[in-house]
Amino acid sequence: MNISERIKELGLLLPPAPPPAGLYKPVLVVDNFLYVSGQGPVQQDGSLYTGRVGKDLDLTGGKIGARHVGLTMLSTIITHFGEIDRIKRLVKTLGMVNCTPDFKDHPLVINGFSELMSDVFGPENGVGVRSAVGMMLPGNIAVEIEAMFELHK
Secondary structure (H helix, E strand, C coil), X not given: CCHHHHHHHCCCCCCCCCCCCCCCCCEEEXXXXXXXXXXXXXXXXXXXXXXXXXXXXXXXXXXXXXXXXXXXXXXXXXXXXXXXXXXXXXXXXXXXXXXXXXXXXXXXXXXXXXXXXXXXXXXXXXXXXXXXXEECCHHHECEEEEEEEEEXX
């Protein structure tokens, strides 16, 4: 089964792909890799999922935000690259959590993204290397994630 069929089978509803928020490319192909710029959590109505984990959101709320980022990233790939079925595997994820200084479960928040990628690309190809850090994010978005994917030749 290809990726676009898997997205339909899972019943995933993708939000609108956001326009770039600055001077950068949303996606870039170099050699056999697709790089996706940092994505925020866009909801179905186009609004952003906002809040600081540890203050406005709990761990579950942060994880929901990370899942929203995954759906946004799939939408961005389809909109700006178009050939989602050319993706072979997720290689690398950098997850950034908007959180309070005392919040310590950044990896558990980013699991919201990672679990979605595993569901879409499979447990072997949907899990890559990953970093998860806490910081302040623009627009008070809950989570931002950038990723790199390997493409089929």
